[in-house]
């Protein structure tokens with residue numbers, strides 16, 4: 001694969017931040033921001049599917065989010081349940097391969113059943129790989145992978161760790177964060193090693209398909225070198241650097 005092919009944006013991840021502030025600006029409770037945020041999830045997943053991206057991974061609930069008030073935490077669990085009911089047909093119609101990644105066994109049996117059912121129904125779909133990171137932490141994911149290697153008596157190598165992560169998507173091309181903060185917050189630490197980063201001030205409930213497409217176009221023009229350099233040939237390199245070699 002040449003550098004040009006590698007540069008194509010195919011695997012995208014989003015930290016969907018700013019729901020609370022969006023609601024506060026409208027004198028509404030924080031959870032209203034999450035409700036509006038959930039409808040944006042549906043629109044952006046549809047755009048990602050239309051744009052024929054390989055994958056879209058969304059940070060819906062981090063391990064750190066447990067420190068929020070119980071009511072907000074429980075509301076987010078319910079929102080996931082509702083999302084699974086509401087979006088099921090659209091996910092099936094669009095040939096989307098759906099999975100939840102993380103340690104989410106704290107969810108109710110009822111929700112877990114819906115997750116498993118949708119994962120199972122879509123497992124052979126060949127369209128967009130849509131991932132919900134729920135109960136997800138990047139460090140925990142790497143630690144779990146290492147512990148599995150130890151239990152299997154395998155040595156730690158990049159290849160072996162990659163194979164034992166929660167999911168098959170091991171390289172993210174673009175990581176977007178909405179809401180104005182510029183940090184990664186323990187999201188896809190291994191997978192984002194060479195990701196392009198894009199931070200927007202837009203709060204998640206205001207994030208639109210148009211902005212999503214604009215970000216993709218803008219980032220596609222960035223030169224991605226993956227630690228290499230762009231020279232047309234060995235000979236050209238020698239010519240340019242001759243006096244110092």
Ligand code: FPP
Nearest residue numbers: 016017018019020021037038060079080083
């Ligand atoms: C961060 O905004 C957002 C979350 C912790 C949850 C993300 C959830 C959604 C976008 C709703 C969709 C989820 C499902 C399960 C369908 P924040 O509350 O930290 O915002 P703030 O930084 O303005 O307080």
